[in-house]
Amino acid sequence: MRGYGLVFCLIGLGVIAVPPLAAAQPGPITATTGWFRYLLPQIPAGGFVTLHNSSARAIVLDGAQTTACGMAMLHKSVNRSGVDRMVMVNSVTIPAHGSFRFSPGGYHIMCMQPTMKPGETVTVSLSFQNAPDLDVPFKVYGADGKPGAK
Ligand SMILES: [Cu+2]
Known part of the structure; x- marks a missing residue:
């Protein structure tokens, strides 16, 4: 009888030790108003979005991936001596308790070889140095x- 008691005791501990099902925790970054301006398959499409950081630390976005583009890059439009150019950026920082806006004429996600169509909604996976990826x-x-x- 003593042995059975030990077995039950271990089962009891096992049940208690099982962690509750992991609920999806909302990450520190949320996104609003994601959109692309699409022209033609052979013309890169510009992607725009506003990212909000609810955490107390700066968060660094360092990449974007989507099946709707052959390749997606982070770009910034700059005007040098009256000439508009685009430069590649490795990352952008969303300040603590702040936001960062990709917008026409400024930062954008450059979508090379776009395969999207107007009216569609496509998913872009954003990757961060210090936060979970965000679709x-x-x-x-x-x-x-x-x-x-x-
Ligand atoms: Cu660009």
Whole structure:
């Protein structure tokens, strides 16, 4: 009888030790208003989104991946001596309790070889140096872009 008692005791401990099912924790980054301006398959599409950081530390975005683009890169539009150019950036920082905006004429996600169509919503996976990846829906607009977006 003593042996049975030990077995039950171990089962009891085992049950107690099983962790509760891991609920998906919301990460520190949320995204709003993701969209692409799509023109033609042979013209890179610009992606725009606003990222919000609810944490007390700066978070660094260092990449974007999506099956809707042959390759996606982080870009910044700059005007040097009156000439508009785009430069590649390795990362952007979303400040603590702050936000970062990709917008036409500024930072954007450059989508090379886009395979999207206006009216679709495509998913872009954003990767961060110090936060979990985030899948963000991007609505696809045509040459006129998103109504009201600047
Ligand atoms: Cu670009």
